Amino acid sequence: MAQPQLQTSTVIPVKQQSTTAARWSAFYKKLAKNKAAMAGAIIVFIFIILAILAPYIAPYDPIHIEMSKKLQTPSAEHWLGTDDKGRDILSRLLFGSRISLTVGILSTILGAFVGIILGVVSGYYGRWVDSLIMRICDVLLAFPGILLALAIVSVLGASTTNVIIAVAFFAVPTFARIVRGSTLSVKKLEYIDAIKAMGANDMRIIFKHILPNIVSPIIVQATLYIASAIITASALSFLGMGTQPPTPEWGTMLSQGRSYIAQAPHLTLFPGLVILLVVIGFNLFGDGLRDALDPKSKK
Amino acid sequence: MFIYIIRRLLQTIPVMIGVTLAVFLMMHLIPGDPAQIMAGENANEAQVEQMRENLGLNDPLHEQYFRYVVNAVQGDLGTSVRTKRSVTDEIFNTRFWITVQLALVGTALAVVLGLIAGIISATKKYSFADVSIMIIALFGLSMPNFWLGIMLIYGFSVNLGWLPVAGWGTWKHMILPAITLGTGGAAIIARMTRSSMLEVINQDYIRTAYAKGVSDKLVIYKHALRNALIPVVTVVGLQFGGLLGGAVITETVFAVNGLGRLIIDSIRAHDFPMVQGTILVCAVLFVFVNFLVDITYRLINKRIDLN
Numbered sequence: 001m002a003q004p005q006l007q008t009s010t011v012i013p014v015k016q017q018s019t020t021a022a023r024w025s026a027f028y029k030k031l032a033k034n035k036a037a038m039a040g041a042i043i044v045f046i047f048i049i050l051a052i053l054a055p056y057i058a059p060y061d062p063i064h065i066e067m068s069k070k071l072q073t074p075s076a077e078h079w080l081g082t083d084d085k086g087r088d089i090l091s092r093l094l095f096g097s098r099i100s101l102t103v104g105i106l107s108t109i110l111g112a113f114v115g116i117i118l119g120v121v122s123g124y125y126g127r128w129v130d131s132l133i134m135r136i137c138d139v140l141l142a143f144p145g146i147l148l149a150l151a152i153v154s155v156l157g158a159s160t161t162n163v164i165i166a167v168a169f170f171a172v173p174t175f176a177r178i179v180r181g182s183t184l185s186v187k188k189l190e191y192i193d194a195i196k197a198m199g200a201n202d203m204r205i206i207f208k209h210i211l212p213n214i215v216s217p218i219i220v221q222a223t224l225y226i227a228s229a230i231i232t233a234s235a236l237s238f239l240g241m242g243t244q245p246p247t248p249e250w251g252t253m254l255s256q257g258r259s260y261i262a263q264a265p266h267l268t269l270f271p272g273l274v275i276l277l278v279v280i281g282f283n284l285f286g287d288g289l290r291d292a293l294d295p296k297s298k299k
Numbered sequence: 300m301f302i303y304i305i306r307r308l309l310q311t312i313p314v315m316i317g318v319t320l321a322v323f324l325m326m327h328l329i330p331g332d333p334a335q336i337m338a339g340e341n342a343n344e345a346q347v348e349q350m351r352e353n354l355g356l357n358d359p360l361h362e363q364y365f366r367y368v369v370n371a372v373q374g375d376l377g378t379s380v381r382t383k384r385s386v387t388d389e390i391f392n393t394r395f396w397i398t399v400q401l402a403l404v405g406t407a408l409a410v411v412l413g414l415i416a417g418i419i420s421a422t423k424k425y426s427f428a429d430v431s432i433m434i435i436a437l438f439g440l441s442m443p444n445f446w447l448g449i450m451l452i453y454g455f456s457v458n459l460g461w462l463p464v465a466g467w468g469t470w471k472h473m474i475l476p477a478i479t480l481g482t483g484g485a486a487i488i489a490r491m492t493r494s495s496m497l498e499v500i501n502q503d504y505i506r507t508a509y510a511k512g513v514s515d516k517l518v519i520y521k522h523a524l525r526n527a528l529i530p531v532v533t534v535v536g537l538q539f540g541g542l543l544g545g546a547v548i549t550e551t552v553f554a555v556n557g558l559g560r561l562i563i564d565s566i567r568a569h570d571f572p573m574v575q576g577t578i579l580v581c582a583v584l585f586v587f588v589n590f591l592v593d594i595t596y597r598l599i600n601k602r603i604d605l606n
Contacts, residue, residue: 238443
């Protein structure tokens with residue numbers, strides 16, 4: 001699946017603190033005006049709340065098997081019906097949101113963290129360090145689509161933790177490239193030379209002056225990446241390479257429901273709709289962030 | 300141009316070395332003894348040792364890697380632990396061609412739908428058609444393709460009975476997998492074409508063309524589209540690679556015996572030589588497609604200085 005790419009031109013070079021505040025204020029105003037982005041933010045917020053409150057609001061135990069109630073269609077008792085083992089689909093979806101969101105967010109944080117370090121080091125130090133890191137990224141990007149994640153899971157074994165590692169690995173080259181490009185453009189600015197001349201060491205320059213200036217493209221990319229991380233993680237579970245049954249996970253639920261598509265399509269319909277909705281939420285919000293942070297954007 | 304091609308070809312060498320190294324190391328990074336895992340839980344010590352010997356795991360690592368690369372270059376990707384057949388034969392007899400066929404049909408669908416939708420959207424900016432297309436594109440981009448595949452089976456195979464549920468062989472078998480595979484790509488291409496065309500439409504030379512009295516159609520298709528397509532070429536190339544990876548899921552949903560299904564079956568059976576071989580072939584194909592895309596990009600974009 002293709003990952004949304006971000007142009008490095010979205011870096012906002014900031015020279016003074018007051019300019020920073022003014023730019024962030026303009027950013028918030030621009031974002032608040034973007035209805036689609038706000039809709040995305042609301043969808044994401046609702047899903048996060050539902051995931052947190054799942055143990056309190058889920059009507060049934062998500063792994064409690066009751067064969068006498070299997071494959072029931074939506075009703076007042078079971079709003080979204082029951083699955084092939086009589087488990088309540090709504091409860092499983094609510095608990096599943098905890099896994100899907102955790103995997104999506106944690107793998108993005110992990111991948112972004114490693115990618116940022118590699119990207120900053122690559123862009124700041126340049127020369128052979130840059131070449132080496134970028135060639136490693138080229139190699140990682142040479143594995144099309146989900147194949148890299150699959151290769152990692154095939155080595156480490158199928159589990160939720162390994163899915164987080166695999167999806168994070170998948171994210172590293174994307175973040176490294178973006179951060180490298182942004183670092184290169186900030187590094188060229190005169191004030192970095194001035195700080196160097198004043199005797200600041202590399203760590204100080206990187207952490208105090210470069211990273212704060214490249215944070216916006218990272219945030220945008222991270223938001224958009226969570227969307228693809230949720231799909232990738234669900235796909236791995238769908239293929240039987242991720243979270244294992246009976247743990248409720250959206251991809252696993254889809255995979256199990258597939259066998260009953262003719263007699264009980266709701267088993268696959270609802271988990272898919274939920275994935276679609278949450279991914280749309282992150283995509284809308286990410287697009288909105290990009291538009292609000294892009295100096296070229298006129299809207 | 301020739302020098303550029305040679306230089307670009309040379310650039311793929313370190314990537315290919317890295318890819319072979321990563322694929323080779325897969326087996327050595329397995330927690331535990333790979334020979335034991337592949338021989339099975341019930342295998343005795345002699346069988347495990349035989350497996351280790353067959354896989355050459357007793358040799359030093361650098362020797363194993365060197366042998367792996369030399370054999371791979373000669374077309375020998377090892378022997379499948381599960382079927383005892385040559386990995387190369389298993390991949391290239393039919394499966395490789397099925398996946399390539401699927402990826403090509405999926406890409407063609409994505410390009411045709413994406414371009415048409417993108418052009419309509421850009422030329423009728425902020426109209427009902429534009430907004431509708433962009434909403435559909437957002438859905439296409441956000442939809443998990445394994446779910447789309449199942450829903451298509453439910454609609455067109457189970458309910459209407461128009462198309463086969465699974466398998467491969469006739470053009471009817473291709474329709475649903477191609478739609479499943481191509482939808483995400485079509486959405487990306489539509490968005491890319493729209494933004495690329497809008498950027499071109501605002502250029503001075505387009506305004507000049509209109510001022511000279513050139514007709515709308517001529518301006519759009521001769522002046523704007525030609526230039527707007529340049530960045531789209533890169534996206535199309537990337538999509539082909541994405542679809543190659545996406546084929547893993549699509550083939551599983553539609554029970555198509557291509558490379559994707561081979562990888563999944565081999566992972567489940569702990570058949571690592573087969574997993575390594577299949578992933579290596581997909582990666583090499585992707586690197587090759589990217590190489591072709593780069594060349595095409597340079598060929599159509601005359602503004603880039605080849606030197």
